[in-house]
């Protein structure tokens with residue numbers, strides 16, 4: 802099938818915009834966490850903060866639930882991002 806139906810083309814165009822926004826948002830988040838990693842290393846704080854993570858997961862699960870997104874998915878997603886941030890912080894701290 803060579804012709805893409807207009808609705809499918811429109812939806813894919815929006816998906817492309819959303820994916821671009823997600824990349825930009827993640828890039829901004831990692832800029833912030835880079836600086837957090839530097840500050841924590843300077844202050845001798847550990848790379849991970851499990852209590853903060855627990856609050857974030859609970860908050861994001863509630864937001865997901867309210868907005869019709871699967872809370873399990875939201876939790877997996879934020880844990881995936883946080884795990885990467887912690888690797889960066891370990892590298893910054895030289896641990």
Ligand SMILES: C=C(O[C@@H]1C=C(C(=O)O)C=C[C@H]1O)C(=O)O
Nearest residue numbers: 834837848849850853854883886
């Ligand atoms: C960014 C921080 O470092 C780690 C990464 C977190 C994150 O990516 O949200 C949260 C807690 C920490 O385990 C922080 O302590 O705030």
